[in-house]
Amino acid sequence: MQLKLNMIKMFRLTLLSAATLRTSASTLRRNSFLKGAFRPLSTAPVSDHYEKRLTEQSMCQYLRHMEYAVRGKVVIKADEINAKLKESPKGTYPFDHIVYTNIGNPHSVGQKDLTWPRQVLALCDLPDEYGVDHPLAEEIFPVDAIARAKVIKKALNFHGTGAYTHSQGPLLFRQEICRFIEKRDGLQEGAVDPSDIYMTNGASSAIEMILNALIADTTSGVMIPIPQYPIYSATISRYGGQQVGYYLDEKKGWDLNVAELERSLANAKKHGIDVNSLVLINPGNPTGQVLQPSTVREIVKFCSENNLVLLADEVYQENVYAAGSEFYSCRQAAHDTGLDDADALELVSFHSTSKGLLGECGRRGGYMELLGFDPKIKAQLYKLASSHLCSNVPGQIMTSLMVNGPKEGDASYESYEEEKQEIYDSLKRRAKIVSEGFNKIEGFSCETAEGSMYCFPKIEMPLGAIDFARANGVTPDTLYALSLLENTGICVVPASGFGQEKGRYGFRTTFLPAEEEMVHVVEAVKNHYEKFCKQFE
Amino acid sequence: MQLKLNMIKMFRLTLLSAATLRTSASTLRRNSFLKGAFRPLSTAPVSDHYEKRLTEQSMCQYLRHMEYAVRGKVVIKADEINAKLKESPKGTYPFDHIVYTNIGNPHSVGQKDLTWPRQVLALCDLPDEYGVDHPLAEEIFPVDAIARAKVIKKALNFHGTGAYTHSQGPLLFRQEICRFIEKRDGLQEGAVDPSDIYMTNGASSAIEMILNALIADTTSGVMIPIPQYPIYSATISRYGGQQVGYYLDEKKGWDLNVAELERSLANAKKHGIDVNSLVLINPGNPTGQVLQPSTVREIVKFCSENNLVLLADEVYQENVYAAGSEFYSCRQAAHDTGLDDADALELVSFHSTSKGLLGECGRRGGYMELLGFDPKIKAQLYKLASSHLCSNVPGQIMTSLMVNGPKEGDASYESYEEEKQEIYDSLKRRAKIVSEGFNKIEGFSCETAEGSMYCFPKIEMPLGAIDFARANGVTPDTLYALSLLENTGICVVPASGFGQEKGRYGFRTTFLPAEEEMVHVVEAVKNHYEKFCKQFE
Incomplete structure (x- = not known):
């Protein structure tokens, strides 16, 4: 019986597909829950005598009950959709890629690596004769990167990057x-x-x-x-x-x-x-x-x-x-x-x-x-x-x-500072685009992001959505985030994963994807929210 | 009172200097224990009202009682001596450097990094225009390293080495x-x-x-x-x-x-x-x-x-x-x-x-x-x-x-295999030098190292050493290892850190330092052991 309940729970979360927004919540409530619920779980054949020793029941219960939302339910679902989109980009979903705003992972959404640190790093990894001492080294690497790599090699007692260091x-x-x-x-x-x-x-x-x-x-x-x-x-x-x-x-x-x-x-x-x-x-x-x-x-x-x-x-x-x-x-x-x-x-x-x-x-x-x-x-x-x-x-x-970056006068100083400035300026603009954009959505309120990489808007949750979520054993903002994901491809983290006052609902989003993408995100969130409210009004 | 006891314990371990071997154990027993025991611990001034919140008493007791010998007491002492030797290489100790055989850390004792993996790694870290796409790339890097770096960049979804990956x-x-x-x-x-x-x-x-x-x-x-x-x-x-x-x-x-x-x-x-x-x-x-x-x-x-x-x-x-x-x-x-x-x-x-x-x-x-x-x-x-x-x-x-290394026919295949073979052959010779060498020492027995990087010889411990160690709250093989360290500069890990049958004593040593060094190690261990036995007979 416990297994059946778990299976039902598992499949409840798959019902919020793009199609569902076109159906009314009440129809959903009647029909969709148990679809697929009795599909057997894919497990290997179990021998007669052997029972698994390490199970959710026998394992460390502290670990079992630990939650980690940033890569939780919604993100696992996003990864599934992403894999499907790679197989057949057209048709299944009303979008062609996932916009990952669930995690502060700048390089995964287009931020470029700063050049100088990578050059130093590469030189530290290369054996001397292929790196700092190579006759062509200065044709590929700036002199201050070569000099710094030498300092670092010394700091590592000339053991290189392959040895354990002091703990x-x-x-x-x-x-x-x-x-x-x-x-x-x-x-x-x-x-x-x-x-x-x-x-x-x-x-x-x-x-x-x-x-x-x-x-x-x-x-x-x-x-x-x-x-x-x-x-x-x-x-x-x-x-x-x-x-x-x-x-x-x-x-x-x-x-x-x-x-x-x-x-x-x-x-x-x-x-x-x-x-x-x-x-x-x-x-x-x-x-x-x-x-x-x-x-x-x-x-x-x-x-x-x-x-x-x-x-x-x-x-x-x-x-x-x-x-x-x-x-x-x-x-x-x-x-x-x-x-x-x-x-x-x-x-x-x-x-x-x-x-x-x-x-x-x-x-x-x-x-x-x-x-x-x-x-x-x-x-x-x-x-x-x-x-x-x-x-x-x-x-x-x-x-x-x-x-300890390049100093004024060093070969890479100016380009390094320029690269940093460009990233900083763009982050600053995006912080504004996103927090102001969200704040303008009817039903949303969003404090200004003075720093970090995140906005944490509050949204008015339609009562229907609250009831529906409760009946299905998820938090209302998880319901919302899954719906947003399946309808727009935008992956955010439900605010409940971070904690919030009782009765508050919302989500966390980074503002890391490119500026034009973030403009689109704000627009898409707005349009989806209107439909979401209609669905659950 | 507890503090005083701890302080005594702490200073007990400093007494096994090179000089002590020239004194008899009984003299030591009478005089040396409390030397320096009342030197105040170096702590910052404590204000009237504030007591530290996180102490050995209040902290997680599981963690407190955890032991980790590979970088434990003997190694901490070795690092202290190493620092002193760097300051004044002559005079303080009857050796000029520490031979670290306490840890399987091959590059720290002279093993060279394999070239090809480092070249691929460097190319993965470098921005394309400074690495795989640089006009001079093929002059510095072998073509199979460049090709592999491209495959890896794709595997990382072109996010580079700076993005979080799948967990x-x-x-x-x-x-x-x-x-x-x-x-x-x-x-x-x-x-x-x-x-x-x-x-x-x-x-x-x-x-x-x-x-x-x-x-x-x-x-x-x-x-x-x-x-x-x-x-x-x-x-x-x-x-x-x-x-x-x-x-x-x-x-x-x-x-x-x-x-x-x-x-x-x-x-x-x-x-x-x-x-x-x-x-x-x-x-x-x-x-x-x-x-x-x-x-x-x-x-x-x-x-x-x-x-x-x-x-x-x-x-x-x-x-x-x-x-x-x-x-x-x-x-x-x-x-x-x-x-x-x-x-x-x-x-x-x-x-x-x-x-x-x-x-x-x-x-x-x-x-x-x-x-x-x-x-x-x-x-x-x-x-x-x-x-x-x-x-x-x-x-x-x-x-x-x-x-997944270079394949036959790849540009780096032969040099990669040669580099590996050279390391392997030398490890094989060192395994033999060390286990056979130890086994020949009167009072030692050492099983052949068929694999891994370690020998774990058993040594006959003089009864005097056992009594002396017990009286000083250390295991007999810790006493031995500290004595070996302070007299020869060779840093091994007491066997008690790994567990052994009651009444057995010994240590673990890697056979990673260079072959000529390992020959010297065996000889030095032999000479020291004779003196150690004489001291504690």
Whole structure:
């Protein structure tokens, strides 16, 4: 019986094809649910005696119940449609390609790689005689790329990119990261210690390491924003901890206020949760807000006063577009409030090569920077890092290039800056096109994306859609996102995957595809929404 | 008081300097222990009100008690000495450099990277106009490297190496892995399904994913060989499961027999442990044995009959040196016993770019291949992979190149095969030099390294050393390894880090440094051991 129910659930999600919009919801309700529901699942023949040992019932239940929306249900469906479109581009769907706006993956939607970092990377991978020492090297590669590759080869002890490095990353790279942070935050040279830097496979790995250490048992609580980026909820679930949500204020452009933090913390304590940390995402994902310096300082003070480890997700620090907005780091806030000297704060900040203007997601480069951590915890984190041996070396190199680019006067300086500027300007225009465009749709409201790569519009959900979704065991915004996908080819993530206030519905979209594509997206979303409302009115 | 005890412990390990060998053990016992023990720990000033939130006491205790010997105590000490030697190479120590034999990291000890894979990799990273389409491309790069880079660019949907891929890896790469397995194991084409392949950041990541799923609670048990590679013990600890050891038979060249598996399983069940899986490492790490096909088939049958998921660590499959030995995979054993058809086995096999003849450790490339897993578990593993988005793309490319190298007639075929042959021949000679050399030392016995990159000699430990070590809270072979390090600069891993029978002592060493270096290592180990025995007789 359980299996039958699961099968019904599975097939419920396939019913929102393009054709369904032409039918009324009530007809759908009568006829479509069970279509195909009794098609046997494709499984291999099972021998008489053998029962699978690893099943959803026997597996780790924390992992089983973990959710990760960014590549969840809607995206799996989009990939299926994409595969079908490749087989027969015409006829099946009223569009010829999927517009993936579900994930901050710039290069997959047309953003070009910056040239200089790739040239350095290639030279680091090539054996000397085929790269830096090749007689034609200077005909293909700019001299500053060759020079930098030589510096990096030295930093890698001339072992090349094929050897494991120190588990936290090569010292020279970590020193470059320190200088970058000091310069960014106006700190004196030497203020950041290379032993506090851990280079990781993207920020995700770093987040996992810290949460692994923080979650001691099922009473351990981590404060996370609502909405949040789901790596936090997923990883907290996976380690068996408690998510303690605090709400961002949508009406105030997703701002954050200390009163809400206090409410949330008090409420968790009342329920017996041992809250030990707080996640701040700035610039916001999925919300796109850029916090004011005064707000960041307040949060830092709140964490210090309440003895909470502050996890600062600052991977979008280069992605700030709004006039008057500027990125202001938690590290700088700690400095400006004197909390970095007083040893009165435990702060970890995450950064990554995947975002900013590099957009080097496939590289899996990133780092975390610790401040005020117990030396024994640093040793524990080193031990954990060492059990993975080290993060991937090309990712480490890209991180080094991110924090230490060409300088004025270098051969590649101008072209590098131009390439960056072009990407930045276009992102800025797209942020405007998308948030303003959505905001104009009747039934939508969308805060301005001051930063990051996302908009998080709120939509009025027709009551019929809410009922229909509930009856089918999906959230209303999953119903909406699937309908949008199957009718327009646009792949967004339902807002429920990030968390939101009860009764709110919406989705997250990146504004990464090309500008002309984003204009089309806004138009298509508008047209689809009208039909969707009609269908479910 | 606790702090003082910890401090004493910490400083106990610094006492085994070169000078100590010239003193008698008893003098040491009287005088040296507490030297420096009351030197204050270097910590930042602590403010009045703030206590660290994340401490060894408050952190996740599973993680706290996890051990990882390969980069543990002895290696940390080696790195300290290495740093000192760089500052002042003369005088402090009776050697001028550290010989790192603690870790299978071939490129760090002189093994050269294979040229062709690096050329392809560089071309994949370079923008087309600076790489595959550059007018001078064919002057620097062989035509088959250019052609392959184009194929890979297509496999990456022309998004380049900077985009996230499918969370299991691009389909084309997974198809190449399937064809590689089918060819290796004599299976028909199509026998291995790309949906059963998960590309990962090295094998370590894959091992972690599976153990995460398998360890449901503190009664979940995983059978591991003794001795074993410590990623298993470490990860099982970290997820709170139980290590269920089975002994390899040193007298029979570290062979494995089913009677011992049965004893171990029965014993664990008696203690209430829910054993759900078994780890097999073949070729062995740290033991170097290569199992006979009949043995592998017996283990596969044992797992099927006892309903245990079989975790096959086969990362050394290319590293087989002994005459008459050949790698025989668990997948082939499943096929040859008919257990792949009958759906009567759950098998996962791990592979990596870090070992073999590539030795591309820094790349963090690898994959796992599933057989017979519940489709819902496959979906769960996809979800877990997707929460990390994807493994690093250069690592994926290296994996593709590992399983699908140049073919006869290709421009690079001959040079590639020659480079591989040279590395293989030298590894084979070094395996012999080291295992035979150790075996000749009075007080040592060392099984022949039939495969992998390691020897795991057993040494007679002087009774004085055992007493001394116990009195100082370290294992006798840690005492030995630290003494070896401080007197000769040779860095090995104490055998206790891998597990061994009670009363056995020894260490693991790679045979990766150059042949002339390995000759010196054997000689230096011999001379040191004589002095060590004299010191502790």
